[in-house]
Amino acid sequence: MSVTLDCGPDGLTWPTGDDVLVVTGLGPRRATVFVNDAVAETDGDGRFTVELRPEPDDQWLVAGILTGCACVSQRVPLRQI
Amino acid sequence: MGFGDEGSGPSTGLHSLNPPDQPDRSPGPRWHDKLSDMRLLLCRIGGLLLALSAASARLVPEDGLPLGSRQPVVLLHGWNADASVWQALARAAAEHPTFARRCRLYRFAYDWRRPVRANAEQLSDELAAQAELAGRPVVLVGHSMGGLVAREWAESGAGALDRIAAVYTVGTPHHGTPAANLGWLTHSSKYSGWLSIVPTGLAELLYRVDIFRALRSEGGRDLGWDNYDGLMPPDVWLGEGRWLAEANRRFARHPDRDEWLRRYRLLAAYLPTVGELGLWKLGGQLRGGRELEAGAALLAHGLRAADGAALAAYTVSDGIVPLDSALWLAPGTPLTLSSVDSPAQARSPRPGLATLIARGLDHSALITEASVVRRLLDQVAAEDANLLALDLGGKTGLWRAGWKTPRQVAEGTPLAGSARQLAIAAADGLRLVRPGESRLVAPGAGQWWVDARLTVAAAEEGLLLGLDQPRLVRQVGRLNDVVWALDGQRLAARRDGRVVLVETEGGRAEVYGTGYPVAWRGDGAALLTADRPGCQAVWIAAGQRVLARPSEAAYAVVGEARDVVVEPLAATDLAATGSHVAWLPSAMSGELRLRALGGDAARTVALPLEADALAALPDGRLAVLGHDGEGSRLLSVDPRDGRTSVVAATRWRVRGPLTVSPDGRYVVAVWPDNELWVAATDGGDSVWLPGRSPQWLPLPGQRAFE
Numbered sequence: 193m194s195v196t197l198d199c200g201p202d203g204l205t206w207p208t209g210d211d212v213l214v215v216t217g218l219g220p221r222r223a224t225v226f227v228n229d230a231v232a233e234t235d236g237d238g239r240f241t242v243e244l245r246p247e248p249d250d251q252w253l254v255a256g257i258l259t260g261c262a263c264v265s266q267r268v269p270l271r272q273i
Numbered sequence: 274m275g276f277g278d279e280g281s282g283p284s285t286g287l288h289s290l291n292p293p294d295q296p297d298r299s300p301g302p303r304w305h306d307k308l309s310d311m312r313l314l315l316c317r318i319g320g321l322l323l324a325l326s327a328a329s330a331r332l333v334p335e336d337g338l339p340l341g342s343r344q345p346v347v348l349l350h351g352w353n354a355d356a357s358v359w360q361a362l363a364r365a366a367a368e369h370p371t372f373a374r375r376c377r378l379y380r381f382a383y384d385w386r387r388p389v390r391a392n393a394e395q396l397s398d399e400l401a402a403q404a405e406l407a408g409r410p411v412v413l414v415g416h417s418m419g420g421l422v423a424r425e426w427a428e429s430g431a432g433a434l435d436r437i438a439a440v441y442t443v444g445t446p447h448h449g450t451p452a453a454n455l456g457w458l459t460h461s462s463k464y465s466g467w468l469s470i471v472p473t474g475l476a477e478l479l480y481r482v483d484i485f486r487a488l489r490s491e492g493g494r495d496l497g498w499d500n501y502d503g504l505m506p507p508d509v510w511l512g513e514g515r516w517l518a519e520a521n522r523r524f525a526r527h528p529d530r531d532e533w534l535r536r537y538r539l540l541a542a543y544l545p546t547v548g549e550l551g552l553w554k555l556g557g558q559l560r561g562g563r564e565l566e567a568g569a570a571l572l573a574h575g576l577r578a579a580d581g582a583a584l585a586a587y588t589v590s591d592g593i594v595p596l597d598s599a600l601w602l603a604p605g606t607p608l609t610l611s612s613v614d615s616p617a618q619a620r621s622p623r624p625g626l627a628t629l630i631a632r633g634l635d636h637s638a639l640i641t642e643a644s645v646v647r648r649l650l651d652q653v654a655a656e657d658a659n660l661l662a663l664d665l666g667g668k669t670g671l672w673r674a675g676w677k678t679p680r681q682v683a684e685g686t687p688l689a690g691s692a693r694q695l696a697i698a699a700a701d702g703l704r705l706v707r708p709g710e711s712r713l714v715a716p717g718a719g720q721w722w723v724d725a726r727l728t729v730a731a732a733e734e735g736l737l738l739g740l741d742q743p744r745l746v747r748q749v750g751r752l753n754d755v756v757w758a759l760d761g762q763r764l765a766a767r768r769d770g771r772v773v774l775v776e777t778e779g780g781r782a783e784v785y786g787t788g789y790p791v792a793w794r795g796d797g798a799a800l801l802t803a804d805r806p807g808c809q810a811v812w813i814a815a816g817q818r819v820l821a822r823p824s825e826a827a828y829a830v831v832g833e834a835r836d837v838v839v840e841p842l843a844a845t846d847l848a849a850t851g852s853h854v855a856w857l858p859s860a861m862s863g864e865l866r867l868r869a870l871g872g873d874a875a876r877t878v879a880l881p882l883e884a885d886a887l888a889a890l891p892d893g894r895l896a897v898l899g900h901d902g903e904g905s906r907l908l909s910v911d912p913r914d915g916r917t918s919v920v921a922a923t924r925w926r927v928r929g930p931l932t933v934s935p936d937g938r939y940v941v942a943v944w945p946d947n948e949l950w951v952a953a954t955d956g957g958d959s960v961w962l963p964g965r966s967p968q969w970l971p972l973p974g975q976r977a978f979e
Contacts, residue, residue: 228745247748252736254745256715264715264743267736 194265195219195255197227203269204253206246213244217255219265224258231258246270332399335363335378340405343377344412346653349396351417351444352496356380358416361641365650372654376412379403385418386490393425400436412653413440416640417594418496420445441649444639446496448598594636661934661941662687662695663949663964669697669706672951672962679962683711688730689723690970696723696730696740703730705740714740722752731766846929848889853912855895857884865897867912878915882906886929891937896920896954898929898942907940907952921952921959934969941967 197204197217206213219225221238228250230242244253251271256264332347333356334340348359359380366372381399383392400406413423420442427437639645663670663679669687670679683706685699694707702716705727715721719733729746730738737746752766847856855867861883868875882899890896890909897908897917904924910917927942927950934940938957942950949967951960 226744231744249750250748251750252734252745252748254736254738256743258742258744263713264738267715267717267732267734 195225195227195257196266197253197255197268199268201268203271205271205273208272211245213246213270214241215244215253216241219257225255226258227253227255248272332379332381332396332403335366335380336373338377340377340409344375344653345379345406345409346376346412346414347379347381347396347400347423349381349383349413349415349419349422350385351415351419352385352492354385354417356382358637358640361643362646362650365643365646369647369650369654372650375654379411381419381422383422384492386492388491389418389421389425389495390429392422392492393429396422396426397429410436413437414443414649414653415441415445416443417445417636418492420447421495439653441653442599443649444594444599444636446594446598449496450594450598660690660970661939661951661962662690662968662970663962664966665964666947669695670964671695672964677960679964682706687966687968688721689727689968694727695970696721696727714738714743846886848887848895850889850893850895850912852893853895855887855889855910855912857887860885861900865895865910867915869912876915878910878917880908880917881919882908884908886931886942888929888931888933888940890933890940890954891935894937894954896931896933896940898927898931898940900926905942905950907942907954909954920954920956923950923952923959925950932967932969939969941969943967 195217196219197215204213204215215227215230217225217227217240218238219234219240221234221236223234223238225232225234225240227242228244228246230244232240232242234240251269253266253268253270254264255266255268348356348362350356350358359378363378363380366376366378381396383395385392400411413426415421415423420440423440423442424445424447427440640649661672661679663672664686665679665681667684667686668681669683669685670681672679683695683697683699683704685697685704688696688698688703690696694705696714697704697706697711698721699711699713700718701713702718703714703721703723705712705714715730715732715738717732721733722731723729723740728739728741730740731752732738733752735748735750735752737749738744739746749766845857845860845862847854853867853869855865858864858866862885863880863883865878865880865884865887866875867878880897880899882901884897884899886898887910888896893912895910895912897910899906899908904922905927906919907921908917909920921940925944927944929942932941938954940952940954942952943965944950947963947965949962949964951962951967953959
């Protein structure tokens with residue numbers, strides 16, 4: 193069981209001026225996942241969407257499963273553009 | 274031996290005295306009551322021993338569940354008993370909040386008439402026969418003679434020590450008991466010396482009583498006063514009469530002969546007459562309704578009445594075993610009644626041993642009385658106190674008192690841990706390891722730090738991750754080094770030459786710049802940057818929650834400040850107790866500087882060596898590591914009066930920083946990089962261990978056994 197964010201190995205970019213960053217990804221079906229401070233439930237296909245409000249100096253997204261065998265699955269870079 | 278040569282009765286002796294399937298729930302064993310009836314006793318001559326002759330040793334688990342990761346705990350009964358004496362403890366264990374989950378009881382039944390050594394060998398065989406116990410360290414709990422069996426096995430070599438996680442002895446006659454010598458005293462009056470003090474007629478009568486006869490077995494011989502360690506080595510057995518002659522011969526030239534004679538004359542003077550044998554109902558209520566004090570019984574009662582506190586060392590007893598014998602005190606150790614009245618004064622006789630003195634209980638009640646049993650179970654269930662995690666070169670090892678070497682438990686290097694799980698930096702990332710389980714918490718081969726409570730992990734790139742509820746807690750920017758404050762909520766880190774303080778709960782970060790190289794202490798109690806004269810010193814004493822920048826005479830307060838120390842400009846090491854701050858003003862310092870919290874002036878304590886490291890002990894003392902021409906010494910310094918004493922020494926030159934165990938009993942120093950010197954702060958034996966990065970694992974809610 194793991195969580196994968198919809199992004200490449202270079203991570204995600206975050207347009208300057210945007211308050212909200214929408215992140216999507218894939219995890220276990222009907223599970224609770226997190227991305228940084230945001231928590232979401234995955235649907236029947238394991239898909240999820242979260243809205244983040246990163247701080248200006250945030251450089252990473254951390255994603256994982258919050259239920260069951262809890263662990264961090266992925267860390268991806270976050271760049272402001 | 275000729276056991277049972279006088280007895281021809283039915284084999285009911287054991288069952289009628291101590292039925293295995295009908296546990297005696299009274300404070301004292303039933304045979305004590307029975308002893309008041311002389312007729313009944315005389316009818317049972319030999320019957321008891323005959324009944325027991327068929328008994329064979331065995332090791333039986335208490336429940337039918339798999340052992341799993343639980344700690345095996347072996348119970349060893351005492352003399353003239355069987356495994357049923359543990360019924361009360363077994364019931365309490367089943368109801369204990371944590372014991373049943375963490376431990377599994379095994380009852381070891383053995384023939385107490387055989388020598389202690391033979392039963393220890395039997396124990397070894399029984400343990401080897403249990404497949405699920407293969408290679409597993411066991412906890413031994415011995416009542417009375419059972420404690421000697423546990424000791425004998427521990428001391429027998431053959432790898433036994435590596436199998437032992439802990440040994441608890443309850444009312445064990447480590448130096449024997451005069452009560453056991455009654456068997457010998459009553460054998461005959463024809464031998465010279467101390468035996469002649471027994472009235473002949475009384476001796477002949479008692480000779481016929483089976484309980485005294487049982488004391489003349491090999492097992493009973495091992496319980497004799499100071500036989501086990503002193504007068505008569507356990508392996509000397511020449512047959513009943515010949516053994517006695519040999520005992521007399523050795524006694525005649527024993528260096529403590531005069532003291533022995535004094536004891537036995539007193540013993541004889543207070544031997545009961547036949548009509549008073551009811552007094553052998555040990556402990557509890559004397560005839561006439563008088564209560565015995567401090568577990569005192571016949572001997573204590575008589576001798577205290579006669580000679581008062583001066584005799585307390587060997588007359589204060591639980592009715593069978595004198596207190597100094599049960600505490601395993603070295604012969605001649607002063608022990609007075611006042612130390613029983615104030616148990617805290619009765620210092621544990623062996624380093625690393627916790628002591629419980631239960632007042633007002635007799636010998637057998639020590640394993641049936643609810644409060645004592647509960648504390649014993651608490652202690653056994655919390656046996657991982659003073660657990661030391663070590664880096665064994667890319668592998669994590671654990672060590673605790675009593676083990677000769679650390680045991681490797683996982684691949685990777687230890688970061689932090691509680692008594693129940695470890696956080697380990699493994700090749701694939703951060704792992705939480707507990708017995709039988711290793712869980713990858715977060716991937717990543719970079720450097721990790723974990724707080725002492727295992728609630729937050731920090732990654733090299735500046736991520737703070739929650740461990741109990743894994744999610745991103747905070748991003749703080751790339752970190753070079755991290756030390757956690759004791760409360761587990763503040764992070765002290767180094768980033769680009771500056772000190773960063775982060776509140777992990779609120780996410781607030783404060784940065785304090787020094788611009789100087791930072792030397793870290795790894796114990797979380799203090800940070801120090803003054804590594805050369807003239808350098809600024811920045812330190813954080815978590816207990817005081819103070820951050821000070823002395824050279825600027827300015828400080829920042831984090832949390833509730835009780836005091837701010839601005840003096841240690843050139844300290845090479847620093848420690849804070851609850852009442853004092855202490856520091857070494859230079860490398861190889863011959864003095865220690867002290868300042869009371871709230872006080873104005875610092876004072877100087879001259880040291881008898883060149884010191885280079887210090888640490889605060891939980892009891893308010895300071896441990897100071899230093900060197901003289903003979904090697905390294907560990908000093909204990911009382912900051913209140915400046916008194917110093919050497920508590921440990923080695924001919925090798927070890928160095929700091931000192932790492933103190935949670936209960937303060939041990940201090941670890943390093944030699945040179947891959948060997949550790951674990952010194953006992955109470956004057957006990959020191960241990961050398963392989964490994965690096967010693968880290969005592971905290972045990973939440975750890976309770977003292979005093």
